[in-house]
Amino acid sequence: xxxxxxxxxxxxxxxxxxxxxxxxxxxxxxxxxxxxxxxxxxxxxxxxxxxxxxxxxxxxxxxxxxxxxxxxxxxxxxxxxxxxxxxxxxxxxxxxxxxxxxxxxxxxxxxxxxxxxxxxxxxxxxxxxxxxxxxxxxxxxxxxxxxxxxxxxxxxxxxxxxxxxxxxxxxxxxxxxxxxxxxxxxxxxxxxxxxxxxxxxxxxxxxxxxxxxxxxxxxxxxxxxxxxxxxxxxxxxxxxxxxxxxxxxxxxxxxxxxxxxxxxxxxxxxxxxxxxxxxxxxxxxxxxxxxxxxxxxxxxxxxxxxxxxxxxxxxxxxxxxxxxxxxxxxxxxxxxxxxxxxxxxxxxxxxxxxxxxxxxxxxxxxxxxxxxxxxxxxxxxxxxxxxxxxxxxxxxxxxxxxxxxxxxxxxxxxxxxxxxxxxxxxxxxxxxxxxxxxxxxxxxxxxxxxxxxxxxxxxxxxxxxxxxxxxxxxxxxxxxxxxxxxxxxxxxxxxxxxxxxxxxxxxxxxxxxxxxxxxxxxxxxxxxxxxxxxxxxxxxxxxxxxxxxxxxxxxxxxxxxxxxxxxxxxxxxxxxxxxxxxxxxxxxxxxxxx
Numbered sequence: 001x002x003x004x005x006x007x008x009x010x011x012x013x014x015x016x017x018x019x020x021x022x023x024x025x026x027x028x029x030x031x032x033x034x035x036x037x038x039x040x041x042x043x044x045x046x047x048x049x050x051x052x053x054x055x056x057x058x059x060x061x062x063x064x065x066x067x068x069x070x071x072x073x074x075x076x077x078x079x080x081x082x083x084x085x086x087x088x089x090x091x092x093x094x095x096x097x098x099x100x101x102x103x104x105x106x107x108x109x110x111x112x113x114x115x116x117x118x119x120x121x122x123x124x125x126x127x128x129x130x131x132x133x134x135x136x137x138x139x140x141x142x143x144x145x146x147x148x149x150x151x152x153x154x155x156x157x158x159x160x161x162x163x164x165x166x167x168x169x170x171x172x173x174x175x176x177x178x179x180x181x182x183x184x185x186x187x188x189x190x191x192x193x194x195x196x197x198x199x200x201x202x203x204x205x206x207x208x209x210x211x212x213x214x215x216x217x218x219x220x221x222x223x224x225x226x227x228x229x230x231x232x233x234x235x236x237x238x239x240x241x242x243x244x245x246x247x248x249x250x251x252x253x254x255x256x257x258x259x260x261x262x263x264x265x266x267x268x269x270x271x272x273x274x275x276x277x278x279x280x281x282x283x284x285x286x287x288x289x290x291x292x293x294x295x296x297x298x299x300x301x302x303x304x305x306x307x308x309x310x311x312x313x314x315x316x317x318x319x320x321x322x323x324x325x326x327x328x329x330x331x332x333x334x335x336x337x338x339x340x341x342x343x344x345x346x347x348x349x350x351x352x353x354x355x356x357x358x359x360x361x362x363x364x365x366x367x368x369x370x371x372x373x374x375x376x377x378x379x380x381x382x383x384x385x386x387x388x389x390x391x392x393x394x395x396x397x398x399x400x401x402x403x404x405x406x407x408x409x410x411x412x413x414x415x416x417x418x419x420x421x422x423x424x425x426x427x428x429x430x431x432x433x434x435x436x437x438x439x440x441x442x443x444x445x446x447x448x449x450x451x452x453x454x455x456x457x458x459x460x461x462x463x464x465x466x467x468x469x470x471x472x473x474x475x476x477x478x479x480x481x482x483x484x485x486x487x488x489x490x491x492x493x494x495x496x497x498x499x500x501x502x503x504x505x506x507x508x509x510x511x512x513x514x515x516x517x518x519x520x521x522x523x524x525x526x527x528x529x530x531x532x533x534x535x536x537x538x539x540x541x542x543x544x545x546x547x548x549x550x551x552x553x554x555x556x557x558x559x560x561x562x563x564x565x566x567x568x569x570x571x572x573x574x575x576x577x578x579x580x581x582x583x584x585x586x587x588x589x590x591x592x593x594x
Contacts, residue, residue, distance in 0.1 A: 078290055173198050192207050222404045377398050
C-alpha cells in the first residue's frame with residue numbers, strides 16, 4: 001500500500017508540474033498574441049539617415065522560418081532565410097532612406113555557398129554608391145568573407161585577424177568505442193565513401209585525404225579570388241599573406257591592406273556620422289535586415305496566373321515525417337499536391353542536404369519523375385551541400401546549378417549497424433542465447449557477433465543500392481554507368497569541378513535557376529511560390545501543443561544545443577546514426593572549414 005501511495009504521489013506531482021509548465025507557456029503565448037492584436041508589436045520605422053546593420057546570425061536557413069521550434073522565442077520574429085536576407089540588402093540599395101550598411105559580428109560557422117548569397121547582395125549594394133563599413137574585434141575567414149565587401153574595414157587596436165588558410169578537423173571515435181565495448185558492423189560501396197571512417201579508423205584514410213585536399217584547395221582558390229577582387233589585392237599576394245599567417249595582428253593586417261583602419265568602434269560610428277552629415281552626438285538609426293524585410297520586397301506580380309514553385313529541401317533526409325529543417329515524408333505529399341496544381345508551370349528544387357535515407361531519397365525522386373512526365377521543367381539549385389542522397393534527388397533535373405562553393409557528389413552508400421555483444425557480455429555481464437527455427441533465424445542480432453552470412457547479405461544489399469544509384473545518375477546525366485562509376489565511388493567535388501566532370505550544368509545561384517525554369521517553360525510573366533509553406537513562430541509553438549512528445553523533444557534539443565555548443569553537431573550525428581534505418585546515402589561527417 002505504501003508503494004501505491006508513493007507512485008500515486010509521484011504521478012500527481014509530475015502531472016502538476018506539467019500543468020504548471022503548460023500554464024506559464026500558455027500565458028506567454030497569450031501575452032504575445034495580445035500584444036500583436038493591440039498593436040504592441042515592435043515596429044521599426046525607416047527614417048532618413050538609416051543604416052542597415054548586418055550581424056550574420058547563428059541560424060541562417062535557406063528558407064525563412066524553416067528551423068525547428070526550439071530556435072524561436074515568444075516574440076514574433078522571423079528567422080530570415082539567406083535569400084530573403086539578400087533581398088532586404090538589395091532593396092536597401094534602392095531605398096533613399098538607407099544611407100549605408102554597417103557590418104558587425106558573424107555568428108556561427110556557415111557554409112560559403114550560403115554566405116556568398118549575402119556577399120553577392122552586399123557587392124550589388126556597393127554599386128549604388130552608398131557606403132559599407134565593417135568593424136570587428138576579430139576576423140576569421142568566415143567573418144572576413146562578408147567584411148571584405150566593405151569600403152572600409154576597421155579592427156580594434158587589440159584585435160586579431162585569424163586568416164591562415166583552410167583546414168578540416170574530423171573527430172574519430174574508434175578508440176572511445178573500444179573502451180566502452182561498442183562497435184559497428186559497417187558496409188559501404190565506394191572507396192571514397194568516408195562517412196563511416198570516424199567509427200572504423202583512427203585517422204583520415206589516404207582516399208579521404210586525397211578528396212579533402214582537392215576539395216579544400218578548390219574552395220580556398222575560390223575564396224582567395226573573390227576576396228582579392230573586392231579588396232583590390234592581387235590573388236597570389238593575398239594567398240601568400242594567408243599561407244604565411246603574415247597578418248596576425250592589427251598592424252600587420254593594416255600593412256598588408258587586409259584592413260583600412262586600426263580604431264575603436266566609436267571611430268567607425270563617427271565616420272558614418274560624417275558621411276551622413278550628422279553631428280557627433282546624433283543617434284544613428286540602425287535597422288536590421290529582419291526588421292527591414294517585408295514580403296512585398298520580392299516585387300511579385302500577383303496578377304500573373306503562372307507560377308514557378310521553389311521547393312526548399314534542406315537538412316538530413318529521414319524516413320519519418322521530419323520537422324522544419326529536415327527532408328521527410330511531408331515532401332512526398334507536397335510534391336504530389338504541387339503536381340496536381342495546374343497554375344504551376346515549372347519547378348525549382350533548392351537542395352542544401354548531405355543526404356540520409358536511401359529509401360526516402362528514392363521515393364522523393366519518384367515524385368520528381370512523375371512531375372517531369374507531365375512535361376513541366378524541373379531545375380535544381382545547389383547550396384552548401386547537395387551530396388549523396390542530396391544529389392540523388394537532384395539527378396534527374398533538366399538542369400542543375402551549383403554554387404562555386406557547393407559540395408556535391410559523394411555518390412555512394414553505406415550501412416552501419418551497432419554490435420552490442422562486447423558491451424553487454426564483457427563490460428556489463430549480460431549473456432545472450434537464442435533458439436531459432438532455421439539457420440538464419442538468429443542472424444542479424446545486435447547482441448550477438450556477426451559472421452560471414454550477415455556480411456555477405458548486407459554487403460550485397462549495399463552494392464545493389466550503389467548500382468541503382470549509378471543507374472539513376474547515368475540516366476539523369478546522359479552518361480554510361482562506367483562513366484558515372486569513375487567519378488562516383490563516394491567522392492566529393494566542389495561546384496566548378498562537378499561541372500567539369502558532368503555532374504552539374506552551370507555555376508550559378510537560385511536566381512539563375514529560376515530564370516532557367518522560366519525560360520524552359522516559356523514564361524514571361526510569373527510569380528514565385530515557396531514551399532514548404534512556413535507558419536509564423538507563434539503558430540508553430542501553438543501547433544506543438546497538439547503533440548506533447550514533439551514539444552518535449554524540441555525543448556531537449558534546445559537545452560543540448562545551448563550546453564554543447566560546437567559539440568552539438570557530434571551529438572546530433574550520433575543520434576542520427578542510432579535512428580538510421582536501412583542503407584544510407586549520406587556524405588561524410590559534417591565538413592566545417594576553419
